[in-house]
Amino acid sequence: MTRAAPIAAQGAGVGRSGRVALRAKGMAHTLLPVMTVLAAILALWYLACIPMNAGQSVLTAARADVAVSPESASDRRGMSGLALALRNPGVAVAGAYGQDRARLPAPHQVAAELWAGTVGEPVSSNRSLIWHGWVTMSATLLGFVFGTALGVLLAIGIVHSRVMDMSVMPWAIVSQTVPIIAIAPMIIVVLYSVGIQGIVPKAVISAYLSFFPVVVGMVTGLRSPGSMQLDLLATYGASRLQVLTKLRLPASMPYLFASLKIGIAASLIGAIVGELPTGASAGLGARLLAGSYYGQTEQIWAALFAAAILAALSVGLLGALERALLGRMGMR
Amino acid sequence: MGLVMLALLLWALGWAANAALANGPARGTAAARLAVPLIFGATLLGMWELVVRGLEVPLVILPAPSVIAETFAARTGTLWEDFVQTFLKGALSGYAIGCVAAFAVAIVADRFDFLRRGLLPVGNFMAALPIVGTAPILVMWFGFDWESKAAVVVVMVFFPMLVNTVAGLADTGAMQRDLMRTYGASYLQTLVKLRLPAAMPFVFNGLKISTTLALIGAIVAEFFGSPIRGVGFRISTSVGQLALDMVWAEIAVAALAGTLFYGAIAAIEKRVTFWHPSHRS
Incomplete structure (x- = not known):
C-alpha cells in the first residue's frame, strides 16, 4: 500500500480524516479477498483430511465390526485413499477428524496441539513449544546479528576498495546460487568434534546464511547515492568517513531492511536445519525430527506452525522497524 | 610452520x-x-x-583441497548417482512442476482481481516462511524416494514464483494497454502479445530464485529419510562416518549444480528478455 492516494479519491472525505477513511477502505479492499483465500485453504484442508485419513478410518471401522465396502483387508491395501473414501463415505467422514496419528491432522487438531504446547505447558517444560521456539530463536538471533554486522562491514570495504570489489563481489554473487545449507551438518559435527556445541554451531550456520544477502544488498545500497549527491559532498570537502556516515549509510537503509528481511528468514531456516543432523534434543528442528521418527504428525504440524509464526513475527517486526525508521528519516 | x-x-x-x-x-x-x-x-x-x-x-576437521579433489576423482560414480537422484529426479522435476503450477495459478489470479488481491498477500507471507519444514510431512506422504523430494521442491518454489509472475503481469503501463484496446485486441491477444512478454523479467527473477530453493529443498528433504543415494543422504551419512573429504566432494557437486542451473536460466533469460534495459547495454 505505498501508492499515494489521490485527494479526490472515492471515500476520501468520509469520516474525520480522509486518511483514516482511505486506510479503512484499503483494509476492506484487501481484507475480504485475503479472508476468502484463507477460508478456501481451510476448507480444502478439511476436505483433504477425508481421503488422506480414509485408510485408517476404514481400518478402525472394520476392526469395530462395522461393514466396510471391500471386505478383505488385502483388497483394501491396494486402494487409494480417495477410492476408499468414495466407497465408504459415512465411515471415512466420521473417522477423518479424530485420529491420534492422522496422516493429515485437521486444522483444529493442529491448533489444539499448538495451544497445548504454548499455553498448556509451563515454559520451562521440555514439551513447551515456547521453550523450543526460544532455543531456535536465540541461535537465529545471535547468528543473524553477527552475520549482518560482518556483512555490513564487508560491504563498506567493498564499496571503498576496488580490489576487494573485484575479487570478493563475484564470489558473493555466485554464493547466492549455491545451496550453502548443505554445509550445515558438517559445521555442526566439526565444531562438536573440537568441543564446541550448543548454541554456537547453529548460530554459525545462521550467520553464514544471513551474511551473503546482506553483503549483496548493502553494496547496492551504499552505491545508491547519485553522482550529484556525491559531488555536492565533494564540494563541501567531506572526507570519505563523512561521505559514508552522512550520505552512503542513510541512503542504504531501504536496501538494508530488504536484505535484513531475507536474512532473518534464511537465519531461521539455518537454525532449524542445524538442529537436524546431531539429533539435538531441543529446538523446533528437533521437534520436527522427533515427530517424523515417531510418526507424531500433530507434533510436526505444530512445530511447523510455530516456526512459521516465529518467521512471520520477526519479519513483521523488521517491517515495523523499517516503517518507523524510514518515516523518521523522511524516506517515504 | x-x-x-x-x-x-x-x-x-x-x-x-x-x-x-x-x-x-x-x-x-x-x-x-x-x-x-x-x-x-x-x-x-x-x-x-x-x-x-x-x-x-586432522582430516576429520578440515581436509585439504587436494584430498577433496582426489576423493572427487576416485568416486565420480557415486557422485554421479547422487547427482542424478537429487538433482535430475528430485530437484528438477519438482522445479518444473512447481513453476508451471505457479505460473498457471498466477494467470488465473491475474484474470480475477479479487483472487489476485487475496492470493498476493498470502503468497508473500508464505514465501517468507521456513517451508522446508514441511519436508518430514511430505516424506511421510510420498515415501522415501525422489517423489517426496520433488513434492518439497514444488511447495518451496511455488510461492516465490507465484508472487513474481503476478507482479510481472501487472507491470504494463496504461498507455500500452490502451494501445492494445485501440487495436481491438481481445484479452487473450493482450495477454500473449503484451503482458506475458512484459512479465518475463519478473518471471525469470522468480525462476532464478527458485533454482537455489529447489536444490535446498531436495537436499534438506533427504535429511528426513531417503533411499541409499542422494546428495543430502551422502552428506549426512558421511558426516556420521567423519569422512569429511566425501562431504566436501558432495558440497562441490551441489555448488556446481546450483551455479550451472542458475547460469542456464540466466542464459535463457538473456535470450528471451533481450529488449530489457538491463541486457541492452
Whole structure:
C-alpha cells in the first residue's frame, strides 16, 4: 500500500480524516479477498483430511465390526485413499477428524496441539513449544546479528576498495546460487568434534546464511547515492568517513531492511536445519525430527506452525522497524 | 610452520597481483574482471592447502583441497548417482512442476482481481516462511524416494514464483494497454502479445530464485529419510562416518549444480528478455 492516494479519491472525505477513511477502505479492499483465500485453504484442508485419513478410518471401522465396502483387508491395501473414501463415505467422514496419528491432522487438531504446547505447558517444560521456539530463536538471533554486522562491514570495504570489489563481489554473487545449507551438518559435527556445541554451531550456520544477502544488498545500497549527491559532498570537502556516515549509510537503509528481511528468514531456516543432523534434543528442528521418527504428525504440524509464526513475527517486526525508521528519516 | 609462512606469502602475492590488476592500466577490461576473482579464489584455495598441511589439521576437521579433489576423482560414480537422484529426479522435476503450477495459478489470479488481491498477500507471507519444514510431512506422504523430494521442491518454489509472475503481469503501463484496446485486441491477444512478454523479467527473477530453493529443498528433504543415494543422504551419512573429504566432494557437486542451473536460466533469460534495459547495454 505505498501508492499515494489521490485527494479526490472515492471515500476520501468520509469520516474525520480522509486518511483514516482511505486506510479503512484499503483494509476492506484487501481484507475480504485475503479472508476468502484463507477460508478456501481451510476448507480444502478439511476436505483433504477425508481421503488422506480414509485408510485408517476404514481400518478402525472394520476392526469395530462395522461393514466396510471391500471386505478383505488385502483388497483394501491396494486402494487409494480417495477410492476408499468414495466407497465408504459415512465411515471415512466420521473417522477423518479424530485420529491420534492422522496422516493429515485437521486444522483444529493442529491448533489444539499448538495451544497445548504454548499455553498448556509451563515454559520451562521440555514439551513447551515456547521453550523450543526460544532455543531456535536465540541461535537465529545471535547468528543473524553477527552475520549482518560482518556483512555490513564487508560491504563498506567493498564499496571503498576496488580490489576487494573485484575479487570478493563475484564470489558473493555466485554464493547466492549455491545451496550453502548443505554445509550445515558438517559445521555442526566439526565444531562438536573440537568441543564446541550448543548454541554456537547453529548460530554459525545462521550467520553464514544471513551474511551473503546482506553483503549483496548493502553494496547496492551504499552505491545508491547519485553522482550529484556525491559531488555536492565533494564540494563541501567531506572526507570519505563523512561521505559514508552522512550520505552512503542513510541512503542504504531501504536496501538494508530488504536484505535484513531475507536474512532473518534464511537465519531461521539455518537454525532449524542445524538442529537436524546431531539429533539435538531441543529446538523446533528437533521437534520436527522427533515427530517424523515417531510418526507424531500433530507434533510436526505444530512445530511447523510455530516456526512459521516465529518467521512471520520477526519479519513483521523488521517491517515495523523499517516503517518507523524510514518515516523518521523522511524516506517515504 | 614454514608452510604457514608460505601461505601468508601467497596471500600477499595474490593480493598484490590483484591490486596491480584492479588499479593498473587494465582495470576496466573484461580480462581483468575475470582474472581478479579467479586469482582471489586460487589464492584462497592455495592458502587452505598450505595451512592444512602446515598445521597438520586432522582430516576429520578440515581436509585439504587436494584430498577433496582426489576423493572427487576416485568416486565420480557415486557422485554421479547422487547427482542424478537429487538433482535430475528430485530437484528438477519438482522445479518444473512447481513453476508451471505457479505460473498457471498466477494467470488465473491475474484474470480475477479479487483472487489476485487475496492470493498476493498470502503468497508473500508464505514465501517468507521456513517451508522446508514441511519436508518430514511430505516424506511421510510420498515415501522415501525422489517423489517426496520433488513434492518439497514444488511447495518451496511455488510461492516465490507465484508472487513474481503476478507482479510481472501487472507491470504494463496504461498507455500500452490502451494501445492494445485501440487495436481491438481481445484479452487473450493482450495477454500473449503484451503482458506475458512484459512479465518475463519478473518471471525469470522468480525462476532464478527458485533454482537455489529447489536444490535446498531436495537436499534438506533427504535429511528426513531417503533411499541409499542422494546428495543430502551422502552428506549426512558421511558426516556420521567423519569422512569429511566425501562431504566436501558432495558440497562441490551441489555448488556446481546450483551455479550451472542458475547460469542456464540466466542464459535463457538473456535470450528471451533481450529488449530489457538491463541486457541492452
